[in-house]
Amino acid sequence: MTYERSRFARAAALARYAEQARHPQARLAATDDDVPSSAAMTARNRWLRIGCAFDYRAEIETPTVFLVRPSDGGDVRAAGEQWSAQPEMPMRRYRDLYGNQCVRVVLPAGRSSLRYQAFAEVPDVADEVPLEAAEVRPDELPDRLLLYTLPSRYCLPDALGDEAWSRFGSAAPGYGRVRQICSYVHDHLTFRYGSSTAMSTAVDVNASGFGVCRDFTHLAISFCRALNIPARYVFGYLPDMDVHPDPAPMDFAAWMEVWLAGRWWTVDPRNNSHRKGRVPVGRGRDAADVAMATTFGGPHLEAMRVIAEECDRPG
Known part of the structure; x- marks a missing residue:
């Protein structure tokens, strides 16, 4: 049996997986935990102060959904959560x-x-x-992960499939190929505020060579999916922990997770480095699934502030 080039222009010949098929990690079953978890937990954890604020002006009452709370599961534990609103307004929690x-x-x-x-x-x-994390053959992927190999609103593996296979198809399957994709995207795109819009796709920023945090992630996800590597979009809080502080105002960050060797792994095409202190908030196919604020109307956002900084252990 062989895999033909699909209408999404994604080739997956079995020969490309011959080496990894001999690797025991390539056939690991999916775990119950669907979020990355560190295999090297240390006795000393660290504490962050995280949060955000939104100031709006609306002409009429506007139903709104906020996604700013840390996700549960994994290695991050949230404590002391507080919401405040002026004027007071009822709040109802739900899971998407x-x-x-x-x-x-x-x-x-x-x-x-x-x-x-x-x-x-x-x-x-x-x-x-x-x-050593190996790619998982498409026919062995858990059913729930197949959507993370397909096109979505901003991630277009069908349109970028030929380029993905031309640039990365000859690389050895596995984590090394994912790193090669991240390094390429990091070098290819120049970070520039205002260089993309809410309508910009991975194809658009790939052509322009400019983007913001989410654009780096969308492009890398698109290349991974084109190579049949499940990849999903993540956004959250990312402090300047053990790195030189960024002079720009703190904002939410975007990165991605890829499925290799039976679990999710964190990779960051924007920073192209291994960071500490990530606090995931939302996971989905792309940024359209995890907007920090979804408004059913047209309120004007006058100001937004984000905080993510190290602090002492709360009392």
């Missing part, structure tokens, strides 16, 4: 299709502010580097 923790509110007409703050305990370890 991907299990992300959302809050629903109705913004009143006029000006309003909503703030979220919490502490997060994170392991004092950087992203893992699974050098």
Whole structure:
């Protein structure tokens, strides 16, 4: 049996997987835990202060969904969560299709502010580097992961398939190929605020050579999916922990997770480095699935602030 080039222009000949098929990690079954977890937890964890604030002005009452709470599971533990709103407004929590923790509110007409703050305990370890992690053959992928190999709103493996196989098809399957993709995207795109819009896809930024955090992630995800590597979009808080502080104002960050050797692994095409202190908030196919604020109307966002900084253990 061989895999033909599909209408998504993704080739997956068995010969490309011959080496990894002999690797025992290539046939690991999916685990129950669907989020990355560090295999090297340390006795000393560290604490972060995280949060965000939104100031709106609306002409009419506007139903809104916020996605700013840390996801549960994995190595991160949130504590001391607090919500505040001016004026006061009822809040209702729910989980979306991907299990992300959302809050629903109705913004009143006029000006309003909503703030979220919490502490997060994170392991004092950087992203893992699974050098031997092998790709999983498409026919052996868990059913629930197939959607992470397909095109989505911003990630277009069908349109970028030929380029993906031309650039990365000859690389040895596995983590090394994913790293090669991330390094290429990091070098190919130049970070520039305002260089893309809410309508910009991975194809658009690949052509322009400019983008913001999410654009780096969308392009790398597209290349991975074109090579039949499941990849999903992640956004969350990322402090300047054990790195030189970024002079730009703190903002939410975007990175991705790839499925290799039977589990998810964190990779970051924007920074192209192994960072500490990631606090995932939302996971989905791309940024369209995990908007930090979804408004059913047209309120004006006057200001937004994000905080992610190390702090002492809360009392």
